[in-house]
Amino acid sequence: MIKLYHCMSARSFRALWALEELALDYDLHMLPFPPRMFKKDYLGINPLGTIPAFFDGDIFMTESSAIAQYLAERYGQGQLNVPVDDPRYGAYLNWLHFGEATLTFPQTLVLRYTRLEPEERRVPQVAEDYKKWFLGRLRAVEASLGTTAPWILGDTFTAADISVAYALMLAENLNLEGEFGPNTRAYWERIQQRDAFKRALENQEEAATLQGIS
Numbered sequence: 625m626i627k628l629y630h631c632m633s634a635r636s637f638r639a640l641w642a643l644e645e646l647a648l649d650y651d652l653h654m655l656p657f658p659p660r661m662f663k664k665d666y667l668g669i670n671p672l673g674t675i676p677a678f679f680d681g682d683i684f685m686t687e688s689s690a691i692a693q694y695l696a697e698r699y700g701q702g703q704l705n706v707p708v709d710d711p712r713y714g715a716y717l718n719w720l721h722f723g724e725a726t727l728t729f730p731q732t733l734v735l736r737y738t739r740l741e742p743e744e745r746r747v748p749q750v751a752e753d754y755k756k757w758f759l760g761r762l763r764a765v766e767a768s769l770g771t772t773a774p775w776i777l778g779d780t781f782t783a784a785d786i787s788v789a790y791a792l793m794l795a796e797n798l799n800l801e802g803e804f805g806p807n808t809r810a811y812w813e814r815i816q817q818r819d820a821f822k823r824a825l826e827n828q829e830e831a832a833t834l835q836g837i838s
Contacts, residue, residue, distance in 0.1 A: 626650040629669060629677040631657040632828055632837070633797060635728065636676030638688040638790045640828060642695045642783060644820035645704055652827060654837040658740075688790070689724045692783040704783045712777050716784050719768075719776050723787030726761050730754040731794050738798075758795070759803055766805035774814060781818075789815045 626643065628650055630636040634657060643650045656662035660673025670677040670686060678685040680698075685691050696704035706716035733754040737747045765788060768776060775781045776788055792812045795801055804812065815821060832838070 627653065627679040629653045629655055629659075629666070629675055630828065630831075631655050631659065631675050632832060633793065634675055635688040635724070635790065637793065637824065637828070638786050639676045639678055639691040639695070641786050641790070641821060641824040642692040642704065644823045644827070645781075645786070645818075646695060646699050648695070648699060652831045654828065654832045654835045656837055687724075689720055689783075689787045692786045693720060696783045704781070704786070706777065706780075706782055706784075712780075716777060716782060719784035720782075720787045722764070723784070723789075723791050727758060727765075727788065727791035728794060730758040730761075731791065731798060731800075734758070734798055734800075735794075755798075755800065758791075759800070762795075762804070762808065765811070766808045769807040769811050774811075785815070789821075 626648060628636065628639055628643065630640055630652060632654070640652065655666060655675060657675075658673070659666040659675060666677075667673050672686060674686060676686060676688055676691060678691045680694075683694075685694060692704070706713050710716075731754070734751045737751040737754075741747075765776075773779070776784050789812065792801070792804070792808070792815070795804075796812075801809070801812070
């Protein structure tokens with residue numbers, strides 16, 4: 625059984641969403657955020673104290689975009705994945721990592737310095753600077769989508785969309801969606817209509833309620 629340790633709508637949502645896209649069975653463990661502070665025994669599962677923590681038998685992974693890629697390649701049977709000999713393979717890998725390294729990273733600093741730090745440690749200038757960084761790099765998504773392509777690589781929904789779209793989900797949680805360009809806004813609306821995306825949202829809510837995680 626695949627096992628995923630997850631916090632509500634955190635980076636680990638990428639793994640949860642990929643599991644739903646592929647209709648795989650999994651065991652979902654919800655944690656308070658950040659677990660290294662509020663669930664100290666979690667350090668015995670993942671010494672980093674970060675989420676996700678993902679187990680598939682003896683395989684242990686902690687990087688959300690890598691987990692989506694792993695699931696696509698191991699279990700996708702053509703879904704979510706782009707083969708090595710496909711001309712889009714380089715673009716696929718680039719977008720897969722762009723979603724985390726380029727889009728999500730600056731938002732974590734916005735989140736930290738506007739919400740997570742105690743009031744006296746919040747730094748509005750840092751938050752504003754990294755908000756601008758994120759929005760500047762989001763222009764690449766806007767340009768790539770154009771006006772007709774439904775997904776990042778055209779007509780095919782892949783793990784790269786899961787990686788990039790999670791950054792849009794986080795942006796909405798940070799109230800930045802009002803600054804999306806028209807192509808990005810339409811893309812985000814399409815994403816939210818995917819059945820697997822909806823199931824992932826519902827499953828994390830249900831699991832949090834059952835496991836007593838607020």
